[in-house]
Amino acid sequence: MSVRRVARALEQRLLTLVAALTAVVLLVLFYYPVATVFADAVLADGRLTIEPITAILTSEFYLVDIIWFTAKQAFYSTLASLALGLPAAWLFSRFEFRGRETLRSLTILPFVMPSIMVAIGFVATFGRNGTLNRALSAVGLPPVELLFTLEAIIVAHAFYNAPLVARVVTAAWESVDARTIETARSLGASPRRAFRDVVLPQLLPSIGVGATLTFIFTFASFPIVLALGGFQLATIEVFIYSRVRDLAYAEAASLAVIETVISITLTAVYLRYEASQRSAGGAANPLPRRSVLPTDWTPKSTLRTAGIAGYALVVGLVFVVPIASMILASVTGGDGGFTLANYAFLAERQATGASFQVKPLPAILNSLAFAAGTLVVAVPMGVTMAVLTTRRYRGRGLIDVLSMAPFAVSGIVVGLGLLRGLVFGVDVLGTRIRVTGALAIVAAHAVGAYPFVTRNVAPLFARLDGRLVESARSLGATRTRALVDIELPLVWTGVVAGAAFAVAISIGEFDSTIILAEGAGSYTMPIAVERFLGRRLGPATAMGCLLLLVTSASFLVVDRFGGRWGEL
C-alpha cells in the first residue's frame, strides 16, 4: 500500500525530478564552466568592463574579415547541406530499396569522424591527383582545383551536416499521417498540391531544425576550415583557438561571447517559429513506400529515376569515395603498396603498450561504455526538455533557448571552462571539489547530446493532439504514465533519431573527454586517433577505420533494436 503510494508519488513527480536533475547537470557541466571563461570578456581586475567586446565590435578586421565571412560560409554550407540532405530524406522515407535500413544507419558515420580523417579522405578524393580529377581526365575533361578554396570547406561541411538534415527530416517524414493526404486527395487536391499544403507544413519544422543546427555548427567550425581551406579563410573559431592558446583570454572570451550571441539569437528565432507550428496531427500512420525502379516507364517516372541516379552519383563522390579513400590509406604503405603494418602496429600497441600509452581495445571499450551511459542519461533529459518545451508557461522561451545553449557555445570555451571549473576544482569550505573521470565524461557527453533528443522529439510532441493526454489524465493516469503510454509511442521515431545522435555525439566527442579523462585509462577512440598521429599518418588512419567499423556495427544494432522496440 505505502510502497504503491510512494511509487505513485514518484511517478507523479518524475518529470519534475528529471527536469531538476537536468538543470543541475547543465549548471555543473555547462553553465558554471562556461561562465568562468565568459567572465574574462566582461571583467578586468574584478571590475565590469565592456572594453574587450567593444574592441572587437569596432574592429573592421574582426567584423568584416572574420565574423561576416564566418557567417557567409556557414550560410553557403547550410544551403549545400540542405541540397544534399533533403533528397536523402525523401528517398529514405518514401522509397523501398535493398539496404535502405542499413544505409540509413550508416548516415551517422560522418558525426563520429575526426577532422583529420575527413581531411585525408577529401584530399584523396578532391585533390590534384584525387579520384575526381582522375575520373574527369578519363572522360577527357579538364581538372578542377577544389582544394584550399571556400568550395572545399563547404563540401566538407555538407559531408558532416547533410546526414543530420537527412536524419531529422526522415524522422519527421515517416511520422506524417498518410490519412491527412488521403483526405486532401479525396477533396480533389493534386499530388503536388497535397504535398505543398499537407506534407510540407509537417516537414518544415524538421527542415528548420536541420538548417539551424547546420548553420550553428558550421559557424563554429575550425579544424576542417584550416585543413581543407587554409588560414586565408580563417573563421571566428580559428581566432578563438589561437587567442586561447596565446592566453589572451579577454579577447578570446569576447569573440566567443559574440559567436554565442549570434548562434543563440538564431536558435531563438527558430524556436519561436517551431512553437508557432501547431498543426493538428494524429496517430502515426506512415505513408506507403514505393520502389526506386518504376513499374512502368512514363516520362515522369523516367525523369525521377534519372534524378535519383544522378543524386546517387553525387553521394558516391561526396561520401563513399572519401570514406573508401580513408580505408585505402590505412592499408597503403610508404612505397604505395598494400600493407597491414598499420594494423600490426595497433595489435602490437595493444599487446606491449605501457600503462601510460593509449591502447586500441580499452579505447574502443571506453567509447562504447561512455556512449551507452550517454544514451541512458541524454534520452530522459532530452524527452523531458521536449515536454517542457511544448507546454505553455511564463518564461518558456528563455528555458527553451537556455536548454539549447550547449550547441551555441564554442567547444574551446567549454573545454577551458571544464578545466577551470571541474578539473582544477572549486574550494568549498576548505576542501577542493573536483569532478573528473568516467561519470563526468558521460555527463559532459549528455550535455552535448540531449539537445539533439529534444529537437528531434519536440516538433513531434507539438503535433500531438493535446486531448489525448487530457483524456488519459482524466482517467487517472499520472503525467508520467500518460507520457510513457500515450505520447512516447507516437513520437518514437523522434526518440530513436535523437538517441542515435546522442550515441554518435558521445563516440565522436573529443574536447571535453580529453580534459575530463584521468590519463590513458579513460581515453576513447577519437583520442586514440589523435595520439597515433605521428610523423607518419598510417597508424592513425588504421585507428580511424576501427572507429568507423565499431561505430557502424553499433549503429546497425541500435537502429534495429530501437526500431523493433518502437513496434512493440
Added chain:
Amino acid sequence: MRRRTFLKAAGAGGVSALLAGCTGTGGEQTTTEASGDTTETTATATTTEGTTAGGESPTLTVGTYGSFVDAPSSSPGPWLKETFESEFDATLEWQTPDSGVNYYIERALQGVESGADLYVGLDAQMLVRIDENLDEALFSPAEGISRLGDVNEQLNFDPQGRAVPYDTGYISLVYNETDGDGDFVAPETFDGLLESEYAGALLAQNPTSSATGQAFLLHTIDAKGEDGYLDYWASLKENDVRVLGNWEDSYNAYSNGEAPMVVSYSTDQVYAAESGEDMAKHQIRFLNDQGYANPEGMAPFADASNPDLAAEFMDFMLRPEVQAEIAVRNVQFPATTTAELPEDFAQYAQEPPEAVTFSYDRLQDNLSDWTDAWAREFARK
C-alpha cells in the same frame, strides 16, 4: 565487473552520481603504474592520486607533450621511465595534458598547485608566453645538475637558467623531386619562393597553433626583418602559399601530391627511410642555407614536491648514452657535446650549414605582436 557497476550507476543512480566528485588537493591527470587496469579507472570517479607502486620509494611526476611518451613510431618516454626506475629508487610518472605547458600555466593562473615536479618539452616561445602571463614563477632555476656544462652553449635559450636543453631540431623545407616533369627543385632562398614557377607550391602551417608553422614564421622574420616580413608574407599569399592548420594537415596534402614543398623537420628522411619511401620525394632544403633551430628544454616546477629527484632526473637526461637514446627515439639532435650517437644517425638526419634562432630577449615583448600582425594580415579576405 566494475564496468557493470558503472553502467548501473549511470542508469539507476542517474546524473546525481556525477556530483560525487572527489575531494583532495593532490596531483592531477596522473598516469600511474597502478592505473594500468583501464576498466578500473573507467569505473571510478575519483582521481588517481600519485600512488607509488613500490611502497616507500618517492614518485617523480614529469609533465610533457603526448608524443614524447606515446608516438606511433618511437618515443623516448617508455625507455626513459624504465631506465631511470631501474637505477633510482623512484617511480616515474608521465603526465601528458592535451594543452601541454598551457595546462600548467592555467593551473597557476587559477591558483592551483602544478602537481608535477618538472616539465619536459619547453621552448623559448613557451617561456616568453609564461613570463608574459604569470607574475609568480612557474619554474625555478635548475640547480644541482653536474652535467650542465656538457650542454652546447648555443642551445641555451633561457637567460634565467630555468630550462635546460635536452635536444634540438631544425625546421626546413621538404620537397618532392619527382613532381611535375620529374625535375622539381626547391628554390634556394626565401626570395625564390616568390617566383611564379613556385605558385601554389608551398604548404606551411598555422603559426598561431603549430610549432613548425611558428618556427617558419620566425625564420621569415629573421630573414626579412621586423619591418619586412609582413610584405614578404603578402607576396607569399599572392603566390598562393597554403597555410593549413597543423603539421598533419599539410603533410597529408604533401604526401598526396597537392604541392611539391612542405614546411617540416630536417629529420624527415629518417621517417621516410623507416617506411621504405622514395627518397626523391623527401629532399631537404635549407632556405638561405639556414635552418630554424628549436631546442627543447626541461625545467623544474617552482612548487615541485621532489626538487632533488627532479635535479637527478635532469642530470640523468644529460648523460651521453641517454642523450643518444633521446635523439634517436625522439628523432632530434642531442643537446650535449658529449652524446654518443650511433654511426648511421647522420645519414638521414640533416643539419643546416647555419642555424638561426631568436633569443629569448628578442622574442620577449615581440612574439605575440609579430604573430598577431601576421594573422590579421593573412586572414584578410
